Amino acid sequence: MDTMRDRFAPVVSRLLDEDPxxxxxxxxxxxxDLEEAQIRHPDRVINVGIREQLLVGAGAGLALAGLRPVVHTFASFLxxxxxxxxKLDLGHQGVGAVLVSAAASFDWPAGGYTHMAPGDVALLDTLDGWTVHVPGHPDEAETLLRHAVAAGDDKVYVRLSVQSNAEALPVDGSRFLTVREGRAGVVLAVGPVLDAVLAATEGLDVTVLYATTVRPFDAAALRRATETAGTDVVLVExxxxxxxxxxxNDALADLPHRVLGLGVGRRELRRYGRIDEHVAAHGLDAGSLRERIGEFLRAGVRVGL
Structure with missing residues (x-):
């Protein structure tokens, strides 16, 4: 199977042809991967060299000129x-762009910590008005990239990864999907962690929600899920x-509830390793997730929540 990033160049090449x-x-x-597109559209495929501040600034300039810029590099450099x-060239000036990243949190471990960006979504969360897509499959990446480009002049971040679920789901760029229903808690899986979450919760009486668009956060879907599954919520990002x-917490502010956030830890792992070794070290493999989710749900039963 090809990767999400493998889809990037063909999709944006077609978009360049379709939309001036x-x-x-x-x-x-x-x-x-975009040399042929640059030949066809030399004024709309721009390579600024290894100058990441200029990369974003040039995108903002194109947006000010009325274009819809798609800006791409590794997440840590984007x-x-x-x-x-x-913050300033896009947000302060009130213009939009589609930022499309590669390498995710640790997709290229040999690149070292300079090429890792587990804090990218949290950092964008400090700014106003960003839509954030986190596809879990190349087909979803293609759909969400097209959504992003078509989103008027909005500020959109599309987070690509080589990690992928086995199958794509019909994502729409806004809502969480209900993948499994249960009565003893809600587990929200974001993007490429869905398969691990499904394996981890096999046989557990929990509702599993799937999110590929995390900002805006689909609070209504989470509240609906808690009506039958209870208000113990695990987020796996x-x-x-x-x-x-x-x-x-904001979505459930008027209800007694507990929330457990699982994801990439803050501690820096100083050995390169493989992707699967980083996944396991951060407790995001199916076995670790099952243990952590189960312990959290059992604690809720003991305290009567």
Whole structure:
């Protein structure tokens, strides 16, 4: 199966052909896959070189000129390094862009910590008005990328990963999907962690929700799920643990509830390893998730919540 990032160049190439407003801005990363598109659209495929602050600034300039910029590089170089430009050139100036990242939290362990960005979604959460898509399958990535480009002039972040679920679900760019129904708690799986969550909760009487759009947070779907499954909620996110706990707490603010946020830990892992070793080290493999989710739900039963 191809990866989410494998879909990026073909999709944006077609979008360039279809929509004269679309422009693509790169910082070397991904340029080789868009050489033919650049020949066809030399004024709308722009490579700024390894200058990530300029990458975002140039995208904002194109947006000010009326174009719909798609800005792409690794997550650490797209959100963290040029954060001031994301905040000011896009947010302060009131213009939008589609930021499309690669490498996710630790998709290229050999690149070291400079190429890891588990805090990207949490960092964007400090800003107003961002839509955040976290697809869990290449088909979903293609759908959500098209949603993002078509979203007027909004600010949209699309987080691509080489990690993937086995099958795509029919995502719509807004709602959480109910994948499994139960009565003893709600587990919300974000993007590529769904398969691990389904394996971890096999045989448990829990509702499993699936999120590929985490901002805006679908509070209505979470509340509906708690009507039958109770208000013990576990969030499993493929980035910094606890990123969405405040959103879940806000959704259930008028109800007695408990929320557990699972995800990538804050402790830096200083060995390269493989992706699956990083997943296990952060407790995001199916076995670890089953233990942590089960312990949390059992604690709720003991205290009568």
């Amino acid at each position: 407003r679309v422009a693509v801005v790169l910082a070397e990363i991904g340029m080789a 959100v963290e390094r040029p954060f001031e430009q994301v 493929p980035y910094l643990a606890g990123t969405s706990t405040s959103a879940a």
